[in-house]
Amino acid sequence: xxxxxxxxxxxxxxxxxxxxxxxxxxxxxxxxxxxxxxxxxxxxxxxxxxxxxxxxxxxxxxxxxxxxxxxxxxxxxxxxxxxxxxxxxxxxxxxxxxxxxxxxxxxxxxxxxxxxxxxxxxxxxxxxxxxxxxxxxxxxxxxxxxxxxxxxxxxxxxxxxxxxxxxxxxxxxxxxxxxxxxxxxxxxxxxxxxxxxxxxxxxxxxxxxxxxxxxxxxxxxxxxxxxxxxxxxxxxxxxxxxxxxxxxxxxxxxxxxx
Amino acid sequence: xxxxxxxxxxxxxxxxxxxxxxxxxxxxxxxxxxxxxxxxxxxxxxxxxxxxxxxxxxxxxxxxxxxxxxxxxxxxxxxxxxxxxxxxxxxxxxxxxxxxxxxxxxxxxxxxxxxxxxxxxxxxxxxxxxxxxxxxxxxxxxxxxxxxxxxxxxxxxxxxxxxxxxxxxxxxxxxxxxxxxxxxxxxxxxxxxxxxxxxxxxxxxxxxxxxxxxxxxxxxxxxxxxxxxxxxxxxxxxxxxxxxxxxxxxxxxxxxxxxx
Numbered sequence: 465x466x467x468x469x470x471x472x473x474x475x476x477x478x479x480x481x482x483x484x485x486x487x488x489x490x491x492x493x494x495x496x497x498x499x500x501x502x503x504x505x506x507x508x509x510x511x512x513x514x515x516x517x518x519x520x521x522x523x524x525x526x527x528x529x530x531x532x533x534x535x536x537x538x539x540x541x542x543x544x545x546x547x548x549x550x551x552x553x554x555x556x557x558x559x560x561x562x563x564x565x566x567x568x569x570x571x572x573x574x575x576x577x578x579x580x581x582x583x584x585x586x587x588x589x590x591x592x593x594x595x596x597x598x599x600x601x602x603x604x605x606x607x608x609x610x611x612x613x614x615x616x617x618x619x620x621x622x623x624x625x626x627x628x629x630x631x632x633x634x635x636x637x638x639x640x641x642x643x644x645x646x647x648x649x650x651x652x653x654x655x656x657x658x659x660x661x662x663x664x665x666x667x668x669x670x671x672x673x674x675x676x677x678x679x680x681x682x683x684x685x686x687x688x689x690x691x692x693x694x695x696x697x698x699x700x701x702x703x704x705x706x707x708x709x710x711x712x713x714x715x716x717x718x719x720x721x722x
Numbered sequence: 723x724x725x726x727x728x729x730x731x732x733x734x735x736x737x738x739x740x741x742x743x744x745x746x747x748x749x750x751x752x753x754x755x756x757x758x759x760x761x762x763x764x765x766x767x768x769x770x771x772x773x774x775x776x777x778x779x780x781x782x783x784x785x786x787x788x789x790x791x792x793x794x795x796x797x798x799x800x801x802x803x804x805x806x807x808x809x810x811x812x813x814x815x816x817x818x819x820x821x822x823x824x825x826x827x828x829x830x831x832x833x834x835x836x837x838x839x840x841x842x843x844x845x846x847x848x849x850x851x852x853x854x855x856x857x858x859x860x861x862x863x864x865x866x867x868x869x870x871x872x873x874x875x876x877x878x879x880x881x882x883x884x885x886x887x888x889x890x891x892x893x894x895x896x897x898x899x900x901x902x903x904x905x906x907x908x909x910x911x912x913x914x915x916x917x918x919x920x921x922x923x924x925x926x927x928x929x930x931x932x933x934x935x936x937x938x939x940x941x942x943x944x945x946x947x948x949x950x951x952x953x954x955x956x957x958x959x960x961x962x963x964x965x966x967x968x969x970x971x972x973x974x975x976x977x978x979x980x981x982x
Contacts, residue, residue, distance in 0.1 A: 531850050555856040569851040572842075586856035633855075 562634030787889025837957030840940025875929025
């Protein structure tokens with residue numbers, strides 16, 4: 465079966481590469497999750513990686529932020545080879561990366577304000593050695609329309625609100641890249657649309673590049689400039705949404721079939 | 723024949739776990755001594771753990787004091803040795819019963835709590851989120867909790883001992899017309915530094931074990947809600963076993979010093 469080779473908008477190709485993955489391998493015992501995955505994310509681009517559950521999407525994104533160590537392969541984020549960075553340098557690099565976790569991952573024992581202030585404990589210098597964090601917290605919460613929730617506990621928020629607070633936490637340090645791990649999973653269609661709209665508006669406001677891991681076709685359609693299909697641990701197909709839906713390949717069609 | 727491989731596998735699993743726990747303890751010392759120190763979180767944990775266990779420790783201690791005195795009284799009367807009651811109760815509570823029972827109560831309360839809390843943080847990716855935000859989760863979550871239990875347990879033991887002795891004095895006051903002053907004077911006369919110091923040192927180790935096992939089980943909790951329950955459950959079982967091992971070693975060592 466012939467693979468569809470990378471295409472995507474020409475404008476994107478001319479931009480600077482900020483994430484470069486070459487030949488990424490990761491196994492858990494006999495379970496070979498990634499088998500030579502390759503990917504490039506360009507500056508300002510919204511790239512969607514789609515794949516079935518268990519196809520290695522989340523593993524790949526965790527290798528990118530150093531939460532998992534790949535077995536083999538080259539992973540570069542903003543021209544830094546992740547495998548060569550010490551903990552200190554990795555932490556500095558992470559200040560430029562926002563991460564929206566699948567289940568929001570808000571700290572249960574902290575208020576919304578404390579959740580948003582948490583990344584600033586370590587990276588206060590990045591925001592200019594600020595004394596008062598309140599304006600930053602307020603701005604991030606305003607960006608997601610939840611400024612009234614500052615003193616609430618995560619348990620008092622709905623699933624959609626939690627996801628929006630998690631998004632506010634992801635942008636509080638003004639990152640250059642945001643990773644979204646299944647941003648709409650577990651949400652109803654209306655809330656999913658709201659989250660997708662928020663992702664778009666945040667990208668417009670802060671000029672971030674986005675890597676979105678999802679199996680939600682609607683999310684991919686609305687937000688993507690380029691899509692990579694991850695099948696059996698490798699890039700199976702790549703292109704814009706409109707290019708991929710025209711594909712005759714059965715596996716590609718299976719992703720987009722309603 | 724089929725039992726042998728299964729038993730061998732379980733033994734292997736047990737020793738692997740001991741090895742991993744030792745490595746975890748080593749990591750605590752390596753990470754814990756390096757700045758930045760999470761002092762605010764440490765104080766919060768001290769408050770939480772002390773507050774969470776205080777009532778339980780006080781009630782348990784008081785009842786132990788009452789029961790021990792009530793149970794021992796008839797036998798001591800029979801031997802005409804009831805006047806030795808404060809000495810006997812004082813020494814047994816301070817040396818052994820106070821630290822061990824307080825530690826067991828705290829193992830049930832604190833170790834399971836830590837195991838469940840860290841386990842659920844692992845499952846819901848909160849620990850990953852912490853790491854991505856540039857905070858060392860081991861330092862923030864594990865070091866602070868182990869230090870808090872190590873410091874708080876001896877304090878709880880002292881309070882538990884005091885209340886147990888008060889319970890015992892109450893029985894003696896009712897049943898034997900022994901005044902509180904006489905009772906406590908006799909107890910303090912009977913106790914020496916040789917009783918207090920090993921018991922206090924032992925309590926620090928008990929506290930360390932409770933924090934260590936609770937954190938270890940929670941931090942490496944398997945995925946899923948079942949993993950959280952298992953982490954909490956095994957934290958209590960493993961801690962209780964470890965407490966008795968530490969107690970045996972502590973008594974063995976202090977016995978050597980007594981003989982010297």
